[in-house]
């Protein structure tokens with residue numbers, strides 16, 4: 001499947017704005033793949049399909065999580081979390097993508113997880129820093145991404161968690177475990 005075909009497959013599942021975001025994630029992920037030594041095509045495919053389930057029916061996704069996925073704890077947290085693991089499932093079963101590395105990168109793109117692969121890190125970060133994103137602090141993360149993927153991810157997690165706390169949202173434990181991992185893992189690399 002070439003890039004154009006993949007984009008045509010995802011397009012009907014997205015709004016116009018979300019499609020523009022997806023193209024931004026794709027371009028950013030390809031750039032990061034080339035910089036950090038990931039296979040370009042894997043980054044491209046994972047990025048194109050990362051938000052495949054963004055607008056799926058929430059009840060359909062809840063049922064899928066209950067019956068088929070190993071993350072039923074997400075049902076106690078924000079519905080925003082559903083589209084990542086459910087997206088990986090739908091992309092496998094509806095699009096026919098079988099590469100486990102790509103499927104895992106889609107599944108973990110909202111919360112991250114400790115010990116992410118390079119591909120997972122690239123998709124997690126590209127989703128946050130793609131050119132259409134305007135959240136406060138994004139520019140600092142873009143700058144860090146040029147030199148240190150892990151520090152960029154730590155800053156991004158700080159921003160996301162701070163944002164969620166400011167909205168008094170619950171924090172999914174895996175989001176916090178990811179944050180803890182990157183704090184430990186980058187210790188010593190920040191100028192204090």
Ligand code: DGI
Pocket residue numbers: 051054077078080081084109110111127160164169170171172173175176
């Ligand atoms: O799908 P996108 O909008 O491109 O981005 P995303 O998949 O990273 O995130 C969707 C939302 O999920 C975003 O607003 C932040 C939120 N989120 C991430 N971790 C948590 C969370 N929301 C809650 N309530 N708890 C979390 O731990």
Ligand code: FE
Pocket residue numbers: 050051054083109110
């Ligand atoms: Fe998403």
Ligand code: FE
Pocket residue numbers: 021025050051127
């Ligand atoms: Fe996204």
